[in-house]
Amino acid sequence: MTEYLIRRSLQSVLVLFLISILTFAMIHAAPGGPTQVLLAPGLSPEAAKIQAHNLGLDRSVPVQFLSWIGGMLQGDLGHTFKNNIPVGDILWPTVGHTMVLMIAAWLLSLIIAIPWGIYNSTREYGLSDQTSSFISYLGFAMPTFWFGIILQQYFALKRDWLPLSDMYDMDKQGNFGNLLLHLVLPVTVLSLGFLAAYVKYSRSSMLEVLNQDYIRTARAKGLTERKVVFRHALRNALIPIITILGLDLPILVGGAALTERVFNWPGMGRLFVDMAVAREYSVLMSITLVVSVFVVIGNLLADILYAVVDPRVQYGRGGGTAA
Secondary structure, eight states, X not given: OHHHHHHHHHHHHHHHHHHHHHHHHHHHHSSSOHHHHHSOTTXXXXXXXXXXXHHTTTSOHHHHXXXXXXXXXXXXXXXXXXXXXXXXXXXXHHHHHHHHHHHHHHHHHHHHHHHHHHHHHHSTTSHHHHXXXXXXHHHHHSOHHHHHHHHIIIIIIISOOSOOSSSXXXXXXXXXHHHHHHHHHHHHHHHHHHHHHHHHHHHHHHHHHHTSHHHHHHXXXXXXXXXXXXXXXXXXXXXXXXXXXXXXXXXXXXXXXXXXXHTTOOSHHHHHHHHXXXXXXXXXXXXXXXXXXXXXHHHHHHHHHHXXXXXXXXXXXXXXXXX
């Protein structure tokens, strides 16, 4: 297991390096650039060259990339072009704010969806199963931004029950109770799609396991349905669900972008949109790298949880898993 984790960690470093190269190349190949935003119209070519030199944009792309990587390894993510602010000062607070939103939405989805899916698998096509199917279709089909605006119109503007936007009220910065109130609407929006998916996945996975021969044997031995479901079926049913959970970590970050925009949440998704408009390359690359880290961590956690859920899974020298 230790050997496997070391090997996967080294592979993850290589993957992150390749992603950084690809991201850097794609961003610099995009039309426009920071000079078009910063330089005043009608500026002389000589002045434009001086400004580009001051920004380091007159160097070749490989040299700029190596400079950025070297700084990143020392904890320096660079500076913004427009205001010369350290990227870390802008990025890290927004990562924390996005994590608050993501974790709350993720946990809410899991707490509701997995028990609900398990329950529906034991009462197939019942009222609860049909209700969850309707909610699942709604969650898959409904645009995130539209759902957020509808919730804002009713619960914040019409009823005045919940805050309209932001993370805190102006005079209640750091107040945990106030934070919870501001979380209600964005978490509801962000968790709906994942709730829909997790209910479907957990129900389908449980139904597949409950139709196996060893489950029928357990029932024939006189075990109660509760023991059959939770002691024999659930552990095997969780393995495909774990795969989905690991891969959903980066999707949560992407889904948070629209939600943060609608609710003016000061997170990483909203920052990415703002920096894309401003063509702040260093900030965009840093955000992309953070999201890539989420992808790598999600996959690694999924592999580790396989062995926790099912002890028959062993990690071989080839890097795969085998029962």
